[in-house]
Amino acid sequence: MAKTKQYCVAENWGKGFIEHSESSKIKFAGYPGNVWQVPAHNKDANLWINKVLGVVKTLLEAQSIVDVEVTSFQNAWDADTVEGETGEQAIERKGERPADIILEE
Amino acid sequence: MATYKEIHGFKIQNVSSDPPAPFNGQVWYNSTTGNLRAKASLQVLAWSTGNNMNSARNAMGSAGTQTAALAFGGMPTGINATEKYNGTNWTAANPLNSTISKLGSAGTQTAALGFGGIPTGSPTGQTESYNGTNWTTVNPLNTARYELSGCGASNTAALAFGGGNPYKAETENWNGSNWTEVTNLNSARKALGGAGTNTAALAFGGTSPGVLTELWNGSNWTAVNPMNTGRRDIGSAGDQTAALAFGGNPVQATTESWNGTNWTTVNSLNSAREEVGGTGTNTVALAFGGGPPYYATEEWNTGPSPAVVSIGSS
Numbered sequence: 001m002a003k004t005k006q007y008c009v010a011e012n013w014g015k016g017f018i019e020h021s022e023s024s025k026i027k028f029a030g031y032p033g034n035v036w037q038v039p040a041h042n043k044d045a046n047l048w049i050n051k052v053l054g055v056v057k058t059l060l061e062a063q064s065i066v067d068v069e070v071t072s073f074q075n076a077w078d079a080d081t082v083e084g085e086t087g088e089q090a091i092e093r094k095g096e097r098p099a100d101i102i103l104e105e
Numbered sequence: 106m107a108t109y110k111e112i113h114g115f116k117i118q119n120v121s122s123d124p125p126a127p128f129n130g131q132v133w134y135n136s137t138t139g140n141l142r143a144k145a146s147l148q149v150l151a152w153s154t155g156n157n158m159n160s161a162r163n164a165m166g167s168a169g170t171q172t173a174a175l176a177f178g179g180m181p182t183g184i185n186a187t188e189k190y191n192g193t194n195w196t197a198a199n200p201l202n203s204t205i206s207k208l209g210s211a212g213t214q215t216a217a218l219g220f221g222g223i224p225t226g227s228p229t230g231q232t233e234s235y236n237g238t239n240w241t242t243v244n245p246l247n248t249a250r251y252e253l254s255g256c257g258a259s260n261t262a263a264l265a266f267g268g269g270n271p272y273k274a275e276t277e278n279w280n281g282s283n284w285t286e287v288t289n290l291n292s293a294r295k296a297l298g299g300a301g302t303n304t305a306a307l308a309f310g311g312t313s314p315g316v317l318t319e320l321w322n323g324s325n326w327t328a329v330n331p332m333n334t335g336r337r338d339i340g341s342a343g344d345q346t347a348a349l350a351f352g353g354n355p356v357q358a359t360t361e362s363w364n365g366t367n368w369t370t371v372n373s374l375n376s377a378r379e380e381v382g383g384t385g386t387n388t389v390a391l392a393f394g395g396g397p398p399y400y401a402t403e404e405w406n407t408g409p410s411p412a413v414v415s416i417g418s419s
Contacts, residue, residue, distance in 0.1 A: 012401055014156030015193065018375050020406055024151040029358065030376030032397070073397040080181070082225065092251065092270060093223055094180060095164065095207075095380065098397045099356065 003105060006040040007062035008054030009033070022048050031101060032069035035062045063103050073098040117141075140415040148407050150388060151372045152360070155402035158195045160186050163396030164338075166210030167382035168217035168235075171391040171404060174384045175214045175235070178222065180206040181398055187240070189214060190391065190402070201233055201240050207380075209255030209299075211263035211279075218260040218279065221268060223251035228270070232284070234260045246284050248275045254299030254341075256306050264303040264321065267311060269295035276326070278303055288325050292317050296337035300348040300363075307345045307363065310353065312337040318368070320345060332368045334359045340383035342390040342405075349387040349405065352395060354379040360405075362387050376401055 010017075011034050018028055025044045029037040036054065038045035049056065057065070077097050085093070109132065110116050118124075118133045127133070127144040135142050158176065165179030172192030178184055178201055185201040201219065208222030215237035221230055230246030250268030257263030261281030267273055267290055274293035277284040290308060297311025306321035315335030319326040336353030343349050346365035351374055352358060358373035374381075378395030385391050390405035 012154055012157065014154055014402065017154040018152075020149075020151050020153040020408055023153055023372065023375055024149040024408060027373070028375040030401070076181070092228070093225065095396060096354075101356075 003040045003059075005037050005104060006045065006049075007057045007059060007103070008036050008038070008049050008052075009057055009062075009065065010036055010049070010052040010054035017052060018048070031062075031066045031103070032073070033065040035065050035103075037062075037103065059103060059105055066101050066103060070098055070101055138415075142415055149372075150362075150405060150407055152374050152392070152403040152405050154375065155190075155391070155393075155404045156194050157400035157402060158394055159188055159197055159400075160184065161398035161400045162186075162394045163378070163380035163398050164206040164208075165380075165382050165394055166205075166208045166217070166219040166222075167384050167393070168210055168212040169214035169384045171385040171389045171406075173214040174382075174391050174393070175212075175217050176382050176393055177201055177210070177217070177219055177235070177240075178205040178208055179382075179394065179398075180380075180396070187235075190393070195393075195402070199239050202242050203231060203233070205229070205231070207251040209253040209265045209268075211255045211257030211303075212260045213258075216259040216261070218255075218257065218263050220255060220263070220265055220279070220284075221246055221250050221253045228268075230284075232279075236260070244283050246277055247286055248273060248277065250275070250295075252295040252312075252338075254297045254308060254311075256299045256301045257303045262303045264299075264301075264306050266290055266299065266306070266308055266321075267294050267297045269312075272312070276321070290319055290326050291328055292319070294337075296339075296354070298339035298341035298348075298350050300341050300343045301345040305345040307343075307348050309341070309348070309350055309363070309368075310336050310339045318363075330367050332361055333370050334361065338379040338381075338396075340381035340392050340395070342383045342385040343387040347387040349383070349385075349390050351383065351390075351392055351405075352378045352381040356396075374403055376403070 162179035174190040217235040230249040253268030272293040274289035294311035304323040316331035348363040358377040381395030
């Protein structure tokens with residue numbers, strides 16, 4: 001089956017990175033590690049990747065980048081401890097542990 | 106049903122080229138291209154990126170509008186920083202007196218209020234008032250809590266509701282000097298969204314069950330139509346009759362718009378996140394930060410001015 005999504009890495013520089021005219025035409029999904037998912041076989045998506053100088057990644061490559069970033073969030077969460085704090089208190093203070101992210105094909 | 110001629114005074118014209126200055130709503134047939142053409146106002150609402158925050162954070166307080174916003178406190182642990190957004194850039198401003206996250210907030214960029222939340226340790230009722238330059242510690246909430254929601258027009262008129270732990274239904278009204286307990290929410294919850302003023306507020310989502318919406322009329326909460334997607338840690342903007350809910354936990358990009366009666370799912374954020382800051386209205390809003398701590402800002406707007414479009418195949 002032909003893939004319906006494609007991935008690239010591009011740094012979000014702020015205003016103009018994703019414009020209204022682009023997000024109203026195609027669906028973006030940003031992930032940790034500057035990974036962006038846009039529709040595959042789509043002229044507007046390809047134009048946007050060119051505009052932001054995105055480096056196209058396979059699903060596995062993109063997943064690997066996201067995994068590294070999420071692991072870093074999880075490690076930071078694990079390392080943030082207060083002596084005597086219960087598990088529930090820890091979640092109260094710092095929120096739930098960042099969850100793994102599984103990219104879609 | 107009225108015809109095109111009855112509305113505009115003439116029939117749809119058959120022309121060889123597009124008219125030089127069509128009015129919005131005008132329709133014509135271009136015989137050269139074989140298109141039925143129209144000038145239409147495409148009021149598509151969508152998120153676009155704005156310039157990033159200086160300090161990545163989530164679970165912060167937020168106030169103001171899309172072009173004059175305020176972000177304060179938040180996580181990761183130990184943030185008391187304040188930033189101002191002018192529609193283009195975020196600039197650091199004087200910090201809160203205390204590091205705090207998961208707080209309630211209300212007001213504008215020049216008259217904001219932050220209340221409740223969790224510093225290192227137990228939930229607090231601490232309240233700070235911002236005058237556009239400095240934060241001042243004022244009288245605390247009667248019920249200490251975190252992951253509460255809040256709304257209000259300024260630092261002299263605000264409403265605090267919900268929170269944890271355990272789930273709280275308590276609602277308190279701020280008159281500029283003191284918090285007064287008023288009628289509870291019908292459903293106790295935390296990590297809920299909020300919009301409006303202290304006399305006309307909206308509470309939505311939260312833990313648990315995540316879709317409930319309630320209206321505050323200044324005296325009582327009334328359950329109304331629920332959200333389409335259950336969630337907590339929601340970003341919010343708007344007022345009681347026109348609100349916007351975006352992002353949340355489970356981590357998502359889903360955006361819903363409230364028209365005073367129903368929630369409708371609209372275009373999603375470009376980046377999924379929870380505990381995202383939010384200000385503005387349901388047609389001109391700002392989303393910033395969110396967890397795990399991100400810098401990203403997104404702006405919610407209608408599209409460009411009316412455009413000429415072809416109807417049917419070319």
